[in-house]
Amino acid sequence: MSTSQPLYPSTALGKTSLIELPSQAKFDTLFLADGAGSNIDDVTKRFWIVSAFEPVTLFSAIATRTEHIGLVYTVSVSDNEPNLVARQLASLDHISHGRGGWNVVTTPGPGSLNLRVPKEEEKDSVAKAEQPLRVEQPIQGHPVIAQAGTSAEGMAFGGANADIIYCANYSIEDGQKTYHTYKSHTVAAGRKPDGLLILTDVAVVWGETQEEAERKLREVSDLWPIEVAVHNLGMGFVIGEVDLDAPFPQDYDRDAGSFRQTAERCSVGLGHRLLIGTTQSIADDLQAWIEAEATDGFAVIQPLVIDGLREFAEHIIPELQRRGLFRSEYEGKTLRENLDVPRPENYYTLLRKGAA
Numbered sequence: 597m598s599t600s601q602p603l604y605p606s607t608a609l610g611k612t613s614l615i616e617l618p619s620q621a622k623f624d625t626l627f628l629a630d631g632a633g634s635n636i637d638d639v640t641k642r643f644w645i646v647s648a649f650e651p652v653t654l655f656s657a658i659a660t661r662t663e664h665i666g667l668v669y670t671v672s673v674s675d676n677e678p679n680l681v682a683r684q685l686a687s688l689d690h691i692s693h694g695r696g697g698w699n700v701v702t703t704p705g706p707g708s709l710n711l712r713v714p715k716e717e718e719k720d721s722v723a724k725a726e727q728p729l730r731v732e733q734p735i736q737g738h739p740v741i742a743q744a745g746t747s748a749e750g751m752a753f754g755g756a757n758a759d760i761i762y763c764a765n766y767s768i769e770d771g772q773k774t775y776h777t778y779k780s781h782t783v784a785a786g787r788k789p790d791g792l793l794i795l796t797d798v799a800v801v802w803g804e805t806q807e808e809a810e811r812k813l814r815e816v817s818d819l820w821p822i823e824v825a826v827h828n829l830g831m832g833f834v835i836g837e838v839d840l841d842a843p844f845p846q847d848y849d850r851d852a853g854s855f856r857q858t859a860e861r862c863s864v865g866l867g868h869r870l871l872i873g874t875t876q877s878i879a880d881d882l883q884a885w886i887e888a889e890a891t892d893g894f895a896v897i898q899p900l901v902i903d904g905l906r907e908f909a910e911h912i913i914p915e916l917q918r919r920g921l922f923r924s925e926y927e928g929k930t931l932r933e934n935l936d937v938p939r940p941e942n943y944y945t946l947l948r949k950g951a952a
């Protein structure tokens with residue numbers, strides 16, 4: 597990285613930490629992905645996932661340093677005991693004064709502990725499932741529910757039950773298909789379509805000019821060892837068995853080039869759509885997705901971590917605000933208020949109404 601031409605000029609946000617910056621930029625949520633740490637081999641032991649804080653512990657700490665931003669973390673229902681998960685989520689919702697959220701995932705395959713709710717005939721021998729939940733009702737009724745299913749069953753579940761869907765699409769056309777599938781499930785479940793927010797993952801690399809953005813992309817790409825980048829393609833490709841300079845065999849990415857380029861871009865964007873450009877071109881792209889009803893918003897991944905986040909806050913957010921596409925102030929106190937998704941009615945009230 598050049599020192600004579602700083603990539604990241606200091607500004608009013610220059611001294612803000614990773615914890616405070618997203619709230620200053622008025623993001624809705626911080627999101628933590630998580631998963632089982634199985635199958636660590638020579639390649640995967642070099643990933644960040646081998647050393648990551650446990651999400652609810654980390655978010656409980658962050659909750660005490662923030663006021664508005666939502667805190668959505670991932671818990672697999674296959675790997676975690678339901679009563680503990682519910683208690684942790686409810687506790688975080690209280691600690692954060694109504695900003696908790698759960699990304700509900702299942703874990704397939706051998707990495708899963710495969711815990712499950714016991715069948716009726718097993719319940720006598722497995723008392724845990726009967727434990728009362730020893731925590732007050734969460735401030736938001738229950739935490740915001742996020743989901744990222746891609747199977748037909750997953751999409752039906754998300755459309756019927758979730759408040760937020762995270763999805764990874766690479767074209768507006770694919771985004772529109774996902775968007776309309778989910779919203780039709782929401783309507784079929786008797787909910788208003790606006791009660792479900794579709795957020796599409798996008799990895800943003802910003803530059804004053806397109807050339808500067810491309811240069812930053814190359815700098816970040818160079819940080820990925822090529823054997824790890826090839827592994828990240830996730831299709832069973834192994835370094836040594838592929839010709840890195842040959843064209844990539846499938847239409848995996850819009851801008852697929854050689855095998856090496858595709859692997860590097862996949863790694864930089866963590867498998868999600870890469871958006872490399874200037875303030876205008878990035879804002880134009882995001883606006884086009886919103887206007888085409890391909891998404892309701894975005895989960896912004898930062899290949900450049902805090903510097904990329906700072907640039908997004910300093911350049912892209914003000915442009916989106918100028919276009920009337922993004923808030924200038926938080927609307928409410930809880931995450932549900934800020935997302936404008938309904939607070940679920942109390943279970944016992946529903947019971948009294950005969951609706952549960």
Ligand SMILES: Cc1cc2nc3c(=O)[nH]c(=O)nc-3n(C[C@H](O)[C@H](O)[C@H](O)COP(=O)(O)O)c2cc1C
Pocket residue numbers: 628629630631632670672700701702703743744745746747748749750751762763764797
């Ligand atoms: C954008 C996105 C993010 C995801 N994040 C996680 C995650 O953090 N942890 C995880 O175990 N699975 C994650 N997944 C996987 C799905 O949530 C998982 O496949 C789902 O629980 C199973 O539903 P499905 O069979 O309908 O895909 C993610 C998927 C997508 C598309």
